[in-house]
Amino acid sequence: MKKMLHILLAGVAALALAIPAAAQKKEGSKLTPAEKKAGQEARLKMAAEGLEKLYKLYPDAHAKIEKSVGYAVFDITSLYAILFVGQKGTGVLFDNATKKPTFMTSQRAGTGPGVGKQRVYQIFIFKTKDAMKQFSLSGGLGGDISGSYSTGSGGTAFSFNPSVDIVQIPESGMAVQASWGGTVYSVDTDLQ
Numbered sequence: 001m002k003k004m005l006h007i008l009l010a011g012v013a014a015l016a017l018a019i020p021a022a023a024q025k026k027e028g029s030k031l032t033p034a035e036k037k038a039g040q041e042a043r044l045k046m047a048a049e050g051l052e053k054l055y056k057l058y059p060d061a062h063a064k065i066e067k068s069v070g071y072a073v074f075d076i077t078s079l080y081a082i083l084f085v086g087q088k089g090t091g092v093l094f095d096n097a098t099k100k101p102t103f104m105t106s107q108r109a110g111t112g113p114g115v116g117k118q119r120v121y122q123i124f125i126f127k128t129k130d131a132m133k134q135f136s137l138s139g140g141l142g143g144d145i146s147g148s149y150s151t152g153s154g155g156t157a158f159s160f161n162p163s164v165d166i167v168q169i170p171e172s173g174m175a176v177q178a179s180w181g182g183t184v185y186s187v188d189t190d191l192q
Helices: 002-022 034-055 059-069 129-139
Strands: 070-095 101-126 141-151 154-159 164-187
Touching: 034 059, 034 070, 034 101, 034 164, 059 101, 059 141, 070 129, 070 164, 129 164
Parallel strands: none
Antiparallel strands: 070 101, 101 164, 141 154, 141 164, 154 164
């Protein structure tokens, strides 16, 4: 049993090291103009749906987003397998000053006890320009060290950065978990 735990922890560590390498910035889009436009429209529609669910659950969030420096909406699928946590998602970052969307992807590796698979909307509200810049690193790779917990279909997420609020809205699936880890957010060069 002890040997199996060491193997699992080594796997989590290897994945955590592999994510930044996998998220390296790609040069140019591999999509046709029509595919790129369709992808952008789908991503904007997803963001609108996530915000609609947020405002329904937390009506005061609308004012917070309007007053913020910017916000991001991600559609995240998570897998919790004993001590391993893996997430993959797509999203859009909105700068309230320019109103320009930045299309992004996310990958996360972490650890913590848990089991299940879950799809959630994750909404980030940036209170400062520095927090938003750190998140996106001006169009390159960004990151956040965060933790989350859930039971069944409910849950929440939190950032260790006091300049960022995170709201997690379950969409489907179930998980019982308490995890921590690092997430890499990168610009989706195929859609930019």
